[in-house]
Amino acid sequence: MVTLYKSGVYLSGNEVIAEEQYAGPVDKAQAKKGTISWSILASHNTSDNMDKLKIKFDSLTSHDITYVGIIQTAKASGMERFPLPYVLTNCHNSLCAVGGTINSDDHMFGLSAAQRYGGIYVPPAHCRYSPVYA
Structure with a gap:
């Protein structure tokens, strides 16, 4: 099943928490750096700027x-x-x-x-x- 959210979500273990329901303080920029996507992009970026990526492909x-x-x-x-x-x-x-x-x-x-x-x-x-x- 696919659920459409109007805002972001956070994943805590196996639990999906809608952004508006998350009670703790969140630094979105810091949270973004903890994602699988960020780690993949960072490890393949050949520039020093994560806002202007220069991606090197493995294959x-x-x-x-x-x-x-x-x-x-x-x-x-x-x-x-x-x-x-x-x-x-x-x-x-x-x-x-x-x-x-x-x-x-x-x-x-x-x-x-x-x-x-x-x-x-x-x-x-x-x-x-x-x-x-x-």
């Missing part, structure tokens, strides 16, 4: 609908290796948009690109999306 991931275009653009730009770990997953059939291919064509395209440019290939049997019902 990139895309599925076959996007990796086809990314790889074609990388090749056209002259890139020889992916500059950071790049995970290529398979859950669609995107090459069929240009006519007459099958999923195995997409998968072979992704595998050969991962080998050529240093990517991480996730075989189609390991990429399954489960539908989410609300």
Whole structure:
């Protein structure tokens, strides 16, 4: 179930406390620094300013609908290796948009690109999306 709050909330253990119901004094700026999001952003920020982030990514991931275009653009730009770990997953059939291919064509395209440019290939049997019902 999703609950919409008009103001912020605080998490105390497993209890969600609406901002207007929280009795103690709160320094919002200090509380923000205690969040999981803050710690992730701070550890990946290459600037000295948390108000103007310059994020360094550990890796990139895309599925076959996007990796086809990314790889074609990388090749056209002259890139020889992916500059950071790049995970290529398979859950669609995107090459069929240009006519007459099958999923195995997409998968072979992704595998050969991962080998050529240093990517991480996730075989189609390991990429399954489960539908989410609300």
